[in-house]
Each structure stands twice: as structure tokens, then as C-alpha cells.
Amino acid sequence: RPVVSTEIYGAFREKDQHFDSLMLYRPMFESFARGVNFVVPHGMWYNPELVYIAPLVSSYNEEIAPALPAYSKFVGRSCMLLQGGRRISEIGVMYPIEELAGHFIFDNPEGIRQGFYVSDETDYQDISGILSNDIRRDFTFVHPEFFLEDKYQIENAKVKLNNAENFQEYKVMILTGCKTISYKTLEKLKAFYESGGTIISTTQLPYKSSEMSGDQKVVELVQDIFGIDALTQNKSKILKNTNGKGGVAIFIPQPNKSNIAQALETISPDVQFVNNPELATDFGKFNYIHKIKDGQDIFLFTNSSDEEINTEVLVRGNLKLHEWNPHTGLINKTVALEKVIEEGQEFTKFSLSLNPVKSVFWISSN
Secondary structure, eight states: OOOOEEEEEEEEHHOOOOHOOHHHHHHHHHHTTTTTTTTEEOOOOSOOTTOOOOOOTTTTTTGGGGGGGHHHHHHHHHHHHSSSEEEEEOOOOOHHHHHHHOOOTTTTTTOOTTTTTTTTTOOOOHHIIIIIIIIIIOOOOOHHHHHHHTEEEEETTEEEEEEEOOOESSEEEEEEEEEEEEEEEEHHHHHHTTTOOEEEESSSSOOOEETTOOHHHHHHHHHHHHEEEOGOOOOSSSSEEEEEOOOOEEESSSSHHHHHHHHTTSOOOOOEEEEEOOOOOSSOOEEEEEEEEEEEEEEEEESSSSSSSEEEEESSSSSOEEEOOOOTTOOOOHHHHEEETTTEEEEEEEEEEOOOOEEEEEOOOO
């Protein structure tokens, strides 16, 4: 979508989680890096004496009131740059709706809250975290119902999302842990694999069909793609299957950032970090998003942690880049750029420094 909205801050408790001026920015950075570009602050009440639900995001809150003007300008600048255009994402992750629905039981005996009542095999949130926060490879969740439509076409070992503006091309599809899936989804994934595409499966290969009487089809399709009997799958080692067209299917029974990164090594990223930064704690993240809008490359880098980030960045293409500061509105055109050739592809290299709880745009000129 050209505009993606969030209502933000409603999950914070002022006393327990110390909602201060920096907390205005931390979740905002992470939301922008995940595609948000329209912001509705929860708890921005005009009169807190009439309506008050913590945290109070307004000038009535003395702790954050001095920070709100600068924060509002930051959000406005960022949304202006991020709305519209197309997001560069070359990894598709299948959203496991059939597994979630197939496992769910209304009035389950354990009384587990909705959203937490999932199968042991459900790992799509873990895979999301590994991709975004650890190895820093952007991706798009693909809903299987839309995946079966003509909007998604398989061409030249890629899955192409044919949106008019926000079109994408996935070089790899990730099938996260599940027992249940639509065999029609697997049929289309098989066509992708047979065309030379790469499929990565994690934790659990499916063996049940969301369609009546389709279980055997699921088992046969898993065998065709991964070369594995889904009913007796080996969960002790990583297994890899290939075909004559260059297709690759990898099953990772115990996914982690190391083996996921290794499985993606042959898929050259459009944004990569030299000595990929590792944060000392889980409090805050270092993220990015890459969009192309009106012919210009827009890169946003965010640091919601309390640590300083210093790294070198390689972005695909021979680009003339300027540094745009969304916090101040200043543009730095005198930045040092280096042209690099890697595996026959041209990249632009630059140094990136981010203080704690800061963000920066790098934007190409036409």
C-alpha cells in the first residue's frame, strides 16, 4: 500500500515502562523500518480530564512536552519521504494462516490468549526477527490467498508481485514452520522451484492440507520440492535439494541467524553491512528500509538502541547519495562515496554513524 498507518504507543504503561521522550522515537524507528508511513499517536487527548488512557502523548505530559515539536517535525519529514513509491524487498515469507487457523481452538482448555495460542512449529515471528534484526535482510510477508492470484507471477526464477507502483521481485521464498498448508500454495511454490527459484523451509515441513482430502498431495509436493518424506522428516540436520534449472530447496529444522544467513548467501542483498553490527542487548534495534520513489533511491537507517552504530554500507548500483537528517531537516551533500564491484555487480559504499536513538536518510539524486 502507498500509505500504511499505525496507531502507536498504546501498549506502553507510563510507570512500568518509563514512557519518556526517547520512547517517542524508539518504536517509531522500528515501525518506519517495517513500512509504516502514517502515524496516529495513541493517547493524544485534547483534554485529559475528560479522557485519559496512558501514556499521555500531549503537551499536558510535562515529561515529554518539550520534545513534542521536534518529534512532530521528525515524523512529518519521515512520512513525507516514505509514503508512496515501491519498497525493495527480494525475500518473500509465506504467512502461515492455514497453520494458525488449523491449530486454533475456541475456548481452548489452557485459556491461552489469542495471538499466543499457536502450535510449537509456528516460528514466523522468530524468522521475522532473525531477518530484520540479526542478519538484516528485508522481506515481505506474502498471504497465501493473494499468492494464488494472478497478481503473483513466476518468471525467470522469481516471484513477481505485479502492483502498478509498489511492485516487487522475490528471489527466495521462505516457508516457515507449519503442519498445515494449502496444497495449491505448494503447487505454485513447486513451479517457482522448478523455474530455478530458491525455497527455504524452517522447523517443520507440512503434511496436512487445508483442503479436504488433500493430505497426500501435500506429502507428494513436499517430496518433489525438498526430496523429503514429510511424514518421517529428519530434524537433526539441514537438508538441501536442487534441480537442473538451478532451483534450490533447503530445509532448516533448527533455524538460527547463522544457518539462515548461510542459506541466503547466494542471494546478493541490495543493502549490506560490512561487519554487520551486533548490539550488546535486545533493548532497541538497528534496522533499515529501502524504497524507490519518483526514480530516487531512499534508504532509511534507524537505531533505537542506547548504543552507537558505526559501520560501512554497500547499496546496489552506482548512486550519487546525499545524507538527509529527519531530526533537523539538514541535507549534507558533501559525503564520501566509493564504487565497489562484487561478483560482477556494482555497489556504492559509504560510512554510516548513528548515535543512540537516532535515524538518517540517504537519498540518491536523479
